[in-house]
Amino acid sequence: MSILYLVVQQTMFFSIPLLIVALGGVFTERSGVTNIALDGMMIMGAFTSIFFINQMQSTMSGQLLLLIAILIAVVTGVVFSLLHAYASVNMKSDQIISGTALNLFAPAFAIYVARMIQENGVQQITFSNTFRISSVPVLGDIPILGGLLFKNAYITTYIGLLILVISVIVLYKTRFGLRLRACGEHPHAADSVGINVYRMRYAGVMISGGLAGLGGLVFVIPTSTQFNATVSGYGFLALAVMIFGQWKPMRVLFAAFFFGLMKTIASAYSVIPFLSTAQIPSDVYKMIPFIATLIVLAFSSKSSQAPRAVAVPYDKGSR
Amino acid sequence: MILLKKLLNIRGFNNATSSIVAIFAGLLFGFIILLISNPSQAVDGFIIILKGGFSTGGKGMGQVMYFATPLILTGLSVGFAFKTGLFNIGASGQFIMGAFAAVYIGVKWTFIPAPFHWMVALLAATIVGGLWALIPGLLKAYLNVHEVISTIMMNYIGMYLANFLVKSTVYDSKKALSMNVAESAVLPKGGLDKIFYNPIGSSGAVDLSTVNSGFYIALVVAVIMFIVLNKTTFGYELKACGFNQNASKYAGINEKRSIVLSMVIAGALAGLGGGLLYLSGASGRHIKAVDVLAAEGFNGIPVALLGLSNPIGIIFSAIFISYITLGGNYLQTLNFVPEIIDVIIACVIYFSAFALLFRNILPRLLKWRMDAAEIKNERGNE
Known part of the structure; x- marks a missing residue:
């Protein structure tokens, strides 16, 4: 039973960042801009917020520190994403190329800055984890369910689920959401009824940047005690989650859990009894999430419901 | 003037210009980062980058x-x-x-x-x-x-x-x-x-x-x-x-x-x-x-x-x-971190994503300027 708890908790740690970042991907693609720089944005968000924690942890700790760090991660992501928005909306450049540039930039920049400003000159930024909630009051005492979902948890898990709810409401129940989706499907039609396509696309990219930045922090906190300028390709997995989830928030949730479980198997196989005796080298396990992604994509891409105008720069003059 | 105009009509030249502009923009950005991180050695560091393999x-x-x-x-x-x-x-x-x-x-x-x-x-x-x-x-x-x-x-x-x-x-x-x-x-x-x-x-x-x-x-x-x-x-x-x-x-x-x-x-x-x-x-x-x-x-x-x-x-x-x-x-001999090069390369890519702009608008702009100047000259001659 304790193994089941562990697997569920681990799956949460891996799924929630995927969920958050993939939702970011939904917003940007629904507005018509593809953003393969999610990985880089995660790195930037994680970098600034973990560095903040590293600097402040002597004076503060616990949830307040985490909440401020979350804010910093979001702001970093938004600011960084402006580069992508500018390139793909104003300059009408190839969005994949711009995204690739940001993906190359982020880890190099994180390593460079970490080594230049940290006194010991190393690229890893360490932090002590004071954020785990061993048991949520009241809810943690519920039999079974409490153990599964409300013990050894992080506040970020609940924030992630909250973001999911908000995303559903924003995308489907608000004027903003409708306009955003219109810009991704048929920007000229949207423009003809007075929607500012450029502004909506900026909004989409910035939301994705903020969520990716947050996702970077959420990914690093439970799984490590240092940040090493990488999020192990999670931004790319999030893109796959988004496609598997067919650009719909609720489906993205299930996709994220699927990948989270894969990742858990890949990283926690040594504590799962029948897998630990199998003597399979760790490199093989590390491949699992990526192979699973490919297989899933092979089956789910044929009837792809991608926004029609995604990755096509909007030019008012073109027809 | 005429030579420049001829050059602008060659596509290869325009294309190469856009790459060169991207490279310069990337290098400039790299230099700025060097300046921010260590002003006293930034120039030396930048020279090392430019000397590259010749060092x-x-x-x-x-x-x-x-x-x-x-x-x-x-x-x-x-x-x-x-x-x-x-x-x-x-x-x-x-x-x-x-x-x-x-x-x-x-x-x-x-x-x-x-x-x-x-x-x-x-x-x-x-x-x-x-x-x-x-x-x-x-x-x-x-x-x-x-x-x-x-x-x-x-x-x-x-x-x-x-x-x-x-x-x-x-x-x-x-x-x-x-x-x-x-x-x-x-x-x-x-x-x-x-x-x-x-x-x-x-x-x-x-x-x-x-x-x-x-x-x-x-x-x-x-x-x-x-x-x-x-x-x-x-x-x-x-x-x-x-x-x-x-x-x-x-x-x-x-x-x-x-x-x-x-x-x-x-x-x-x-x-x-x-x-x-x-x-x-x-x-x-x-x-x-x-x-x-x-x-x-x-x-x-x-x-x-x-x-x-x-x-x-x-x-x-x-x-x-x-x-x-x-x-x-x-x-690294100057205590700079070699990742600066990756930053520069990333910037070069970012700017080369604008290549379309450089390639289409820049020459057009230059040409337009020159045409305007020529018309002015002709008018002056009359």
């Missing part, structure tokens, strides 16, 4: 060519895919799988007679690289999986698989590197050892560069790709599919076959690049088997972009990227 004489230039060799191949890989309408981010995975194949044969298949050993190893690298790209190619053609996502996944799978295979077959655990390949599998020097070395003292001993005939092979492959793309029906068909799949289908081109073939050729080029880099003897590079994606693969993207996907342009841009990367390594 260490003949050997340094040889090293530039040695590290440019795989970049030419991965650049060709990405560039070829670009020309055929595909974006191959998967050069990393194809590269490392090819590298493993070459090293494996180089170490284990010592039964192959000497002059053929390295050729077989290179051939294997090419084939394995191609096979690694076959999967995304098939997925794209028949199952509509976007090649960007699938090649990224193949990068990670390739990296872990190569690590696993290296560790379980050709690993030297003392050095934590792949083993040296057999003498017969090392690429011949091809006369380059007579040019690129630094003399040690006056005794005639030399500090030899690792550059070898792999560089020639890279150049030949680039020329072949240029011919295939521009002078053959086959290349024309692949390019046509890149422009418009439906139109080429209508014209009787098998568009699915073209997609798969483009991907396989791109992968084969990257795989060959892996073989060329790692079949270079004890002083050359070895596979480290760590969880880091091969940088040569990713750097193929800036190489292809700066070379505007033109095989000949790619030769020059690969040498440039290799050149400043080496400059970055020498930066």
Whole structure:
């Protein structure tokens, strides 16, 4: 039973960042801009917020520190994403190329800055984890369910689920959401009824940047005690989650859990009894999430419901 | 004035200008970062970057060519895919799988007679690289999986698989590197050892560069790709599919076959690049088997972009990227972090994404200015 708890908790740690970042991907693609720089944005968000924690942890700790760090991660992501928005909306450049540039930039920049400003000159930024909630009051005492979902948890898990709810409401129940989706499907039609396509696309990219930045922090906190300028390709997995989830928030949730479980198997196989005796080298396990992604994509891409105008720069003059 | 106007009408010139502008913008940004992080040494540091491979004489230039060799191949890989309408981010995975194949044969298949050993190893690298790209190619053609996502996944799978295979077959655990390949599998020097070395003292001993005939092979492959793309029906068909799949289908081109073939050729080029880099003897590079994606693969993207996907342009841009990367390594003498080069390269890519703007608007603007000036002159004469 304790193994089941562990697997569920681990799956949460891996799924929630995927969920958050993939939702970011939904917003940007629904507005018509593809953003393969999610990985880089995660790195930037994680970098600034973990560095903040590293600097402040002597004076503060616990949830307040985490909440401020979350804010910093979001702001970093938004600011960084402006580069992508500018390139793909104003300059009408190839969005994949711009995204690739940001993906190359982020880890190099994180390593460079970490080594230049940290006194010991190393690229890893360490932090002590004071954020785990061993048991949520009241809810943690519920039999079974409490153990599964409300013990050894992080506040970020609940924030992630909250973001999911908000995303559903924003995308489907608000004027903003409708306009955003219109810009991704048929920007000229949207423009003809007075929607500012450029502004909506900026909004989409910035939301994705903020969520990716947050996702970077959420990914690093439970799984490590240092940040090493990488999020192990999670931004790319999030893109796959988004496609598997067919650009719909609720489906993205299930996709994220699927990948989270894969990742858990890949990283926690040594504590799962029948897998630990199998003597399979760790490199093989590390491949699992990526192979699973490919297989899933092979089956789910044929009837792809991608926004029609995604990755096509909007030019008012073109027809 | 007239000369400038003529130049502006040549497309190649306009294209090269856009790359050069992107390079300058990237370098400027790098300089600003150096200034912010350490104002007193920024100028010295920047000079080291600009001096690049020249900092260490003949050997340094040889090293530039040695590290440019795989970049030419991965650049060709990405560039070829670009020309055929595909974006191959998967050069990393194809590269490392090819590298493993070459090293494996180089170490284990010592039964192959000497002059053929390295050729077989290179051939294997090419084939394995191609096979690694076959999967995304098939997925794209028949199952509509976007090649960007699938090649990224193949990068990670390739990296872990190569690590696993290296560790379980050709690993030297003392050095934590792949083993040296057999003498017969090392690429011949091809006369380059007579040019690129630094003399040690006056005794005639030399500090030899690792550059070898792999560089020639890279150049030949680039020329072949240029011919295939521009002078053959086959290349024309692949390019046509890149422009418009439906139109080429209508014209009787098998568009699915073209997609798969483009991907396989791109992968084969990257795989060959892996073989060329790692079949270079004890002083050359070895596979480290760590969880880091091969940088040569990713750097193929800036190489292809700066070379505007033109095989000949790619030769020059690969040498440039290799050149400043080496400059970055020498930066460590000033306590700067070599990652500054990656930052610069990222900026160069970012600005080359604006290339369209530079290419179309800048010349138009200049031309318009000049036309206006000419009209003014004519009026003045009247």
